[in-house]
Amino acid sequence: MDSSLVADDASLLTRIAKHDQTALSQLYDRYAKIIYAVAFKSLRSVEESEEVVLDVFAQVWRIADRYDAVKGRADTWLFVLARSRILDRLRKLQRSQLSSPVSTKLSEIQTQYQSVDPIQEVLICERRDRVLSALKLLPSEQRLVIELAYYQGLTHSQIAAQTEMSLGTVKTRIRLGLNKLKSALDAGV
Known part of the structure; x- marks a missing residue:
C-alpha cells in the first residue's frame, strides 16, 4: 500500500x-x-x-x-x-x-x-500451509473438533452439543489432535 x-x-x-x-x-x-x-x-x-x-x-x-x-x-x-x-x-x-x-476454513x-515485509508475509503463508497440511493427516473425528474449536470459535460445550459427543470425548479428541499436530509440525510436515 x-x-x-x-x-x-x-x-x-x-x-x-x-x-x-x-x-x-x-x-x-x-x-x-x-x-x-x-x-x-x-x-x-x-x-x-x-x-x-x-x-x-x-x-x-x-x-x-x-x-x-x-x-x-x-x-x-x-x-x-x-x-x-x-x-x-x-x-x-x-x-x-x-x-x-456454517462451514468455515481458516484460509x-x-x-x-x-505486509510491510514481504518475507514475513511469505513465512506466515508457509506456516499456515504447513498447519493445514498437518490437519489433513489427523483422523477425521479429531480434525472436526479442532476445526470447530479453532476455526469457528466454538467452546468445548458447544462442540459437544453440536456433534452429540460427550464433553470428555470432545476434550480428549482435541488434546490428541493437538498433540498429533505438534508432532507432525515438529517432524517438518
Whole structure:
C-alpha cells in the first residue's frame, strides 16, 4: 500500500477520534467494500456481511482513539476489527443453526493485506500451509473438533452439543489432535 495512504488512514482515525464524521465517511468509502468482500467470503450472506461492515465502522467511531500507529497500520487494525466481527457472526449463526453448521476454513477468514515485509508475509503463508497440511493427516473425528474449536470459535460445550459427543470425548479428541499436530509440525510436515 502507498505510504501516503497509510499515513492518511492514520490521520483519518485521529480525526474520527475527535468525532469528525467526514473522516469516518472517507474511511468508510475506502474500506467498506473490501471488508464486505472478506465478510461475505466467510458468512455467505449479504445481510450478515452488511451487518459486519456497519458493526466495524460503528466500532471505529467508538474506539478510534485506541488506535496506535506505533503498534501497526490502520488498515491492519481495521481488518482485525472486521475479523473479530466476522467470528462473532459465525458464532451467532452457529448457536442459532446448530443443526446446519456454517462451514468455515481458516484460509477464508484470514484477511489479505500487503505486509510491510514481504518475507514475513511469505513465512506466515508457509506456516499456515504447513498447519493445514498437518490437519489433513489427523483422523477425521479429531480434525472436526479442532476445526470447530479453532476455526469457528466454538467452546468445548458447544462442540459437544453440536456433534452429540460427550464433553470428555470432545476434550480428549482435541488434546490428541493437538498433540498429533505438534508432532507432525515438529517432524517438518
